[in-house]
Amino acid sequence: MRIPILKLYDCLLVSIQWELDDATALQFQEDLLHKIHETSANGVVIDITSIDFIDSFIAKVLGDVVSMSKLMGAKVVITGIQPAVAITLIELGIVLDDVLTALDLEKGLEKLQQELGD
Amino acid sequence: MEFQSCVKIINEWDIVAARQLGRNVAKELGFGTVDQARITTAISELARNIYLYAGQGRVCIEKLFENGKSGLLIVASDEGPGIPDVRKVMEDGFSTSGGLGAGLPGVKRLMDEFDLDTNVGKGTEIRATKWLR
Numbered sequence A: 001m002r003i004p005i006l007k008l009y010d011c012l013l014v015s016i017q018w019e020l021d022d023a024t025a026l027q028f029q030e031d032l033l034h035k036i037h038e039t040s041a042n043g044v045v046i047d048i049t050s051i052d053f054i055d056s057f058i059a060k061v062l063g064d065v066v067s068m069s070k071l072m073g074a075k076v077v078i079t080g081i082q083p084a085v086a087i088t089l090i091e092l093g094i095v096l097d098d099v100l101t102a103l104d105l106e107k108g109l110e111k112l113q114q115e116l117g118d
Numbered sequence B: 001m002e003f004q005s006c007v008k009i010i011n012e013w014d015i016v017a018a019r020q021l022g023r024n025v026a027k028e029l030g031f032g033t034v035d036q037a038r039i040t041t042a043i044s045e046l047a048r049n050i051y052l053y054a055g056q057g058r059v060c061i062e063k064l065f066e067n068g069k070s071g072l073l074i075v076a077s078d079e080g081p082g083i084p085d086v087r088k089v090m091e092d093g094f095s096t097s098g099g100l101g102a103g104l105p106g107v108k109r110l111m112d113e114f115d116l117d118t119n120v121g122k123g124t125e126i127r128a129t130k131w132l133r
Helices: A022-039 A056-071 A083-092 A105-116 B012-029 B033-054 B103-110
Strands: A005-008 A011-015 A043-047 A075-079 A100-102 B003-009 B057-066 B069-078 B113-119 B123-131
Touching (some): A011 A105, A022 B012, A043 A056, A043 A105, A056 A075, A075 A105, B003 B012, B012 B069, B033 B069, B103 B113
Parallel strands (some): A011 A043
Antiparallel strands (some): B003 B057
16 A cells, blocks of 8 residues: 655645555655655655654665655655654664654644745 | 464565564553564564575564563574674674664664574574563
8 A cells, every 4th residue: 555645835745654564665765756756845744653663674764765855855854753663763773863853743844844944 | 371473474574464463462461552662673673684684484472471470572583594693793783784784782672681592504593572560
């Protein structure tokens, strides 16, 4: 199943609602980059409120998609990281440097607008 | 009475099946959301190692009841190439697959007990336990 990517003005909105398997995560990476290209979006918010764990593979895919989007000129904010996810990511030894994050979707959109300088 | 349930790891879908099994057992045992996430993540890493390095193997989840304590044991075993330099794979940041290199030291930190048994050319067995507090 593909993750829906919605366009909102010059931004893209993604809400990941179910546990990611490897194939879905990689498909999402590709879909998002195509969508950025198609819509000339400047910013992306990826909300992961419903995700209750992240392993090193999913973390890598998310980190990579942020870097790839940056190469294409779009800024990405990841929102809704749950306490359990934050704890396990750090214990696992994964540092998502250079990734913008915010507590929830609302704060994520605000952060994106600041970053984009509107 | 011992409870054990296993998932064969052959393809990447089996990684999902293994972590779902682990999460369900963790819930049944009464682990909180943070420990559930730790256990699920640990299983995911171990199952992925089997898939990437050994090709196939299995992940078993066992409920433990000892001295009034309950716990969850993950046994990840394969008959793959084994690990030639155990000290090296237990160093943070070491990876041969181009991943994030979180791997085994990360799994050890997520769990309470961690035991690795490997024989080059014969395979690897990793046992990791989380106790209910």
